[in-house]
Amino acid sequence: MYRDRLSLFPDTIALRPARNGVPALHVGGCDLNELAAAFDTPLYLYDQATIDSPVEAYQVALSRHYPGPAGITYAGKAGMNLAMARLMAAHGLVVDCTGVGELHIARAAGVPPAQILLHGVNKSHADLQAGLAHAGTIVVDNLPELARIAQLAHARDAMPALWLRVRPGFAVDTHRFRQTGQHDSKFGMDADECVEAVAFCQRHQLPAAGLHFHQGSHFHKAEEVLPALEMVCALIGRLQRERNWWAQALSPGGGWGIAYHEDDLPHQSIERYVATTAAALAESLSSFSLPLPRLQMEPGRSLVARAGVALYRVGTVKRAGSRRWLLLDGGMADNIRPALYHARYSALPVTDPLGRPPVVPNAWLAGPFCESGDLLIEDLPLPEIEMGELLAVPASGAYQLMMASNYNGALRPALTMLRHGNAQLIQRRETVDDLLLRDVV
Ligand code: LLP
Numbered sequence: 001m002y003r004d005r006l007s008l009f010p011d012t013i014a015l016r017p018a019r020n021g022v023p024a025l026h027v028g029g030c031d032l033n034e035l036a037a038a039f040d041t042p043l044y045l046y047d048q049a050t051i052d053s054p055v056e057a058y059q060v061a062l063s064r065h066y067p068g069p070a071g072i073t074y075a076g077k078a079g080m081n082l083a084m085a086r087l088m089a090a091h092g093l094v095v096d097c098t099g100v101g102e103l104h105i106a107r108a109a110g111v112p113p114a115q116i117l118l119h120g121v122n123k124s125h126a127d128l129q130a131g132l133a134h135a136g137t138i139v140v141d142n143l144p145e146l147a148r149i150a151q152l153a154h155a156r157d158a159m160p161a162l163w164l165r166v167r168p169g170f171a172v173d174t175h176r177f178r179q180t181g182q183h184d185s186k187f188g189m190d191a192d193e194c195v196e197a198v199a200f201c202q203r204h205q206l207p208a209a210g211l212h213f214h215q216g217s218h219f220h221k222a223e224e225v226l227p228a229l230e231m232v233c234a235l236i237g238r239l240q241r242e243r244n245w246w247a248q249a250l251s252p253g254g255g256w257g258i259a260y261h262e263d264d265l266p267h268q269s270i271e272r273y274v275a276t277t278a279a280a281l282a283e284s285l286s287s288f289s290l291p292l293p294r295l296q297m298e299p300g301r302s303l304v305a306r307a308g309v310a311l312y313r314v315g316t317v318k319r320a321g322s323r324r325w326l327l328l329d330g331g332m333a334d335n336i337r338p339a340l341y342h343a344r345y346s347a348l349p350v351t352d353p354l355g356r357p358p359v360v361p362n363a364w365l366a367g368p369f370c371e372s373g374d375l376l377i378e379d380l381p382l383p384e385i386e387m388g389e390l391l392a393v394p395a396s397g398a399y400q401l402m403m404a405s406n407y408n409g410a411l412r413p414a415l416t417m418l419r420h421g422n423a424q425l426i427q428r429r430e431t432v433d434d435l436l437l438r439d440v441v
Pocket of ligand 1: 075077078119178214216217218253254255256298299300301302337398399400
């Protein structure tokens with residue numbers, strides 16, 4: 001069980017004797033005890049090699065399985081900061097920004113406009129203006145948005161490519177808060193609206209260049225993309241017949257899941273997901289004598305989640321009723337996912353993680369916040385844990401920090417990037433003074 005748990009961690013996870021001779025977890029060649037001492041806890045870390053490897057897995061799978069042009073967009077909502085935007089851009093990925101805020105970060109990181117894509121279901125004026133000025137692609141969610149773009153585009157010489165977001169009518173199997181493709185979802189346009197959108201672009205000389213859909217986030221069976229792909233390919237055919245319009249690009253969005261807990265293992269590979277998508281698309285469009293659209297996949301979580309580890313220190317160990325409580329120095333303020341989606345995580349002690357057998361009862365891990373919902377992990381087999389010990393939570397690299405809050409005056413944690421034994425601080429911990437920055441009276 002502990003061995004399976006170890007495989008949830010970044011590729012570079014290793015057990016090496018610490019200075020006192022007891023084995024301790026290392027990631028990216030760095031001793032996690034030493035990182036906690038240097039940067040304090042709660043601490044988030046990324047192992048850079050474990051970001052590079054899924055990026056490569058997508059790239060290799062696309063070139064192996066798709067006969068047309070292809071690329072990857074990184075869904076920045078999973079984890080966006082200057083270092084991450086630079087890393088993804090350096091890998092040649094397009095960076096997907098939801099709104100002007102993320103777009104500002106991508107620009108500050110030096111991502112060129114051609115590698116910026118703007119998303120958003122209800123884009124503000126500021127979002128659209130930033131997108132028109134600085135993005136290479138805007139994914140248009142709805143017809144009123146298209147009309148607003150037409151107005152704003154009036155005085156411009158250059159325009160980003162416009163992709164139309166299709167609502168395929170099929171969601172993936174995931175928590176309902178993460179489903180987006182169903183017929184009554186707030187996202188995207190149905191087939192008739194897409195035909196109308198293409199006609200509108202043709203009338204207004206707007207550069208409609210592609211179609212986009214996203215069925216939801218964190219699904220585990222590659223075949224789940226097939227019904228939506230079939231619907232979208234039928235729409236491509238209809239647009240060709242009715243509007244003489246051909247999609248130069250098609251994005252099936254993102255959403256590929258990962259293993260957060262040992263019970264989620266084994267997990268289907270990225271290659272299987274890409275191969276299933278690529279083969280179905282190429283096959284469906286093979287009867288047209290037109291060039292295959294560029295297949296632009298848009299993963300977030302599957303690129304960065306496994307690279308991330310959250311480190312917490314156990315402050316208090318308590319018994320209450322039949323429960324063993326481990327109270328940590330972080331919780332729902334840096335990871336709202338268990339409270340919001342019942343997300344199920346796992347953890348290992350940093351010191352001697354495999355050598356100590358689990359004890360009864362299982363552990364309940366919670367944070368310091370004034371909410372009984374501040375529960376990080378329920379009912380986890382763990383050895384006897386002492387106060388002051390460090391616990392490492394794997395699969396922490398996606399969405400957690402992006403959804404972090406200052407609840408109860410929490411200070412958002414520091415973030416480090418690890419590579420070859422070096423730990424670079426990429427985002428400092430918030431200070432109590434940061435909590436006052438926006439107050440004006
Ligand atoms: N493309 C679009 C249009 C999206 O809305 C999303 C995620 C993605 C791509 C990337 O999905 P991924 O590959 O990361 O699953 N906060 C939730 C996830 C919400 C995802 C929203 N959209 C969580 O913590 O699980």
